[in-house]
Amino acid sequence: MQRYFLEENYENVKKDQLLVTEEAYHHMVRVMRMKKGERCFLVYADGVSILAEVIEILPETICLKEIEQEVKNRELPICITIACGYSKGDKFDWLVQKATELGVFRFIGFPAEASVVQWDEKKLQKKKKRLQKIAQEAAEQSQRQYLPTIDLCVKKEQLLTEFTHYDSILVAYEEAGKKGEHAVLAHYLVKSTPGQKLLFLFGPEGGFSKKEITAFEASGAVFCGLGPRILRAETAPLYVLSAASYQTELLQQER
Amino acid sequence: MQRYFLEENYENVKKDQLLVTEEAYHHMVRVMRMKKGERCFLVYADGVSILAEVIEILPETICLKEIEQEVKNRELPICITIACGYSKGDKFDWLVQKATELGVFRFIGFPAEASVVQWDEKKLQKKKKRLQKIAQEAAEQSQRQYLPTIDLCVKKEQLLTEFTHYDSILVAYEEAGKKGEHAVLAHYLVKSTPGQKLLFLFGPEGGFSKKEITAFEASGAVFCGLGPRILRAETAPLYVLSAASYQTELLQQER
Numbered sequence: 001m002q003r004y005f006l007e008e009n010y011e012n013v014k015k016d017q018l019l020v021t022e023e024a025y026h027h028m029v030r031v032m033r034m035k036k037g038e039r040c041f042l043v044y045a046d047g048v049s050i051l052a053e054v055i056e057i058l059p060e061t062i063c064l065k066e067i068e069q070e071v072k073n074r075e076l077p078i079c080i081t082i083a084c085g086y087s088k089g090d091k092f093d094w095l096v097q098k099a100t101e102l103g104v105f106r107f108i109g110f111p112a113e114a115s116v117v118q119w120d121e122k123k124l125q126k127k128k129k130r131l132q133k134i135a136q137e138a139a140e141q142s143q144r145q146y147l148p149t150i151d152l153c154v155k156k157e158q159l160l161t162e163f164t165h166y167d168s169i170l171v172a173y174e175e176a177g178k179k180g181e182h183a184v185l186a187h188y189l190v191k192s193t194p195g196q197k198l199l200f201l202f203g204p205e206g207g208f209s210k211k212e213i214t215a216f217e218a219s220g221a222v223f224c225g226l227g228p229r230i231l232r233a234e235t236a237p238l239y240v241l242s243a244a245s246y247q248t249e250l251l252q253q254e255r
Numbered sequence: 256m257q258r259y260f261l262e263e264n265y266e267n268v269k270k271d272q273l274l275v276t277e278e279a280y281h282h283m284v285r286v287m288r289m290k291k292g293e294r295c296f297l298v299y300a301d302g303v304s305i306l307a308e309v310i311e312i313l314p315e316t317i318c319l320k321e322i323e324q325e326v327k328n329r330e331l332p333i334c335i336t337i338a339c340g341y342s343k344g345d346k347f348d349w350l351v352q353k354a355t356e357l358g359v360f361r362f363i364g365f366p367a368e369a370s371v372v373q374w375d376e377k378k379l380q381k382k383k384k385r386l387q388k389i390a391q392e393a394a395e396q397s398q399r400q401y402l403p404t405i406d407l408c409v410k411k412e413q414l415l416t417e418f419t420h421y422d423s424i425l426v427a428y429e430e431a432g433k434k435g436e437h438a439v440l441a442h443y444l445v446k447s448t449p450g451q452k453l454l455f456l457f458g459p460e461g462g463f464s465k466k467e468i469t470a471f472e473a474s475g476a477v478f479c480g481l482g483p484r485i486l487r488a489e490t491a492p493l494y495v496l497s498a499a500s501y502q503t504e505l506l507q508q509e510r
Contacts (some may be wrong), residue, residue, distance in 0.1 A: 006487065009319070047500055063379075072295055072483065073483065074483040074484055075483075098490055100492075100493070101484060101485075101486050101487060101490050102484070102486070102490070103482075103484055141485065142484040142485045142486065142487075143484060143485050144484060182504055182505045183505065185501075185505055186501065186505040186506045190506075226500075226505075227358075227500045227501075227504045227505060228327065228328065228329040228330075228504065229356060229357070229397040229398060229399060229500075230356075230396065230397045230398050231356050231357070231397065232356060232396070232397075234360045235353055235356050235357070237491075238353075238490075238493055238497065239357070239497045239500070239501075242493065242494045242497030242498055242501070243500075243505070245481075245482045245484075245494070245495055245498075245500035246440075246441065246482075246497070246498035246501055246502070247501070247506075249437055249482045249483065250438065250440055250441040250481075250482060250498070251441045251445075251502075
């Protein structure tokens with residue numbers, strides 16, 4: 001069933017009539033040609049997802065009534081932010097799509113030393129819009145209840161200031177993998193508790209420089225390997241998200 | 256360091272002088288322009304990986320001497336075969352690349368009922384060659400010691416005859432995920448033992464039909480969900496491979 005991500009929080013809306021305007025209105029009425037009596041999910045910014053039924057279609061507003069709240073939780077119990085160095089081509093498009101399916105909470109892009117591409121603020125604005133659209137489509141398709149946010153840093157320093165917002169910062173570092181360091185990721189995922197905020201850093205194709213590694217370490221980051229095979233820059237984040245889901249959503253139930 | 260996947264088994268080669276011809280020769284001499292004294296890995300079909308040094312370059316053969324055997328194991332302890340229904344576009348290219356990085360043992364393609372594309376034997380031959388090349392490049396880049404095999408079935412029945420070669424057959428089934436079935440995958444991965452052969456089946460974009468599900472079940476397959484979010488056809492296999500690596504390569508060490 002179609003899902004619409006709305007900007008309001010559910011707690012602020014009038015519950016007797018759910019009103020939808022602008023882009024979601026356009027999609028419901030013009031694209032999906034929804035009729036009175038048809039149903040969809042309205043997903044509010046605070047993560048509340050409502051099964052709703054169309055009761056009236058006005059020129060710029062569609063009115064729905066609440067049928068029920070979606071009870072099943074579809075979000076990863078831990079909040080994982082993926083921060084990646086800018087990569088060539090359309091790798092970010094693909095990465096944002098897949099990471100959204102796999103439950104990412106927030107996506108950050110930043111210019112790493114080895115990033116070949118150099119994007120100015122204007123270009124980043126445009127890129128962000130595009131990635132937001134990709135994330136939204138992937139979130140609808142994978143039936144998420146939370147729309148991941150996208151932030152693209154102009155300067156690398158912006159990334160370091162983010163560190164204080166997280167419970168743990170982990171750097172996927174090829175050298176850690178080479179040295180046979182395989183326990184750190186599992187350690188952090190096993191001990192994670194619901195609502196915890198984890199930030200994972202990934203280099204661009206060329207990896208992180210010694211200087212970057214030192215700066216991350218000085219800011220409290222720890223290093224983790226992702227097994228004995230060398231993963232490409234765009235594959236490593238998907239490994240982490242899959243492992244996090246497996247540990248917190250599948251393995252917990254098996255026990 | 257460059258890796259070359261060779262067709263011979265290491266146990267059959269003359270150890271005093273390692274000889275390389277044909278495609279690998281071409282790449283070493285013409286593409287990489289390797290000189291006497293330079294080193295690379297020779298990976299034999301039986302999974303033995305040898306660090307070797309060039310001692311002589313002849314018109315059609317390059318002679319190397321063995322420096323040492325690569326001791327670190329880079330292969331998943333369990334052998335995972337991914338069987339996917341044919342999908343539109345270049346999704347298979349991408350999937351084979353990523354699955355190879357993530358340690359897949361064998362890749363099978365088959366025509367599912369919902370497969371939109373219809374490929375005849377000639378087209379499949381061509382496609383197989385292309386996918387083999389992609390797998391080889393990904394195996395070199397990710398430093399694998401085993402080159403995954405690719406098989407593309409002309410008929411779906413061929414897939415069912417494969418079942419007897421595996422210890423367990425698991426079907427990633429969206430309906431299982433919807434019903435909240437999250438424990439089966441973890442159950443099979445936790446109890447897996449080194450060398451076990453697991454076959455995972457994935458539908459094309461449209462999923463499996465009721466008829467297919469019944470046939471798989473009758474042949475001994477079990478159904479597993481991959482968490483509460485709906486994954487696209489090309490994302491689900493990567494989730495399974497990442498989870499398998501996490502369980503058998505990372506989590507085992509953490510305990």
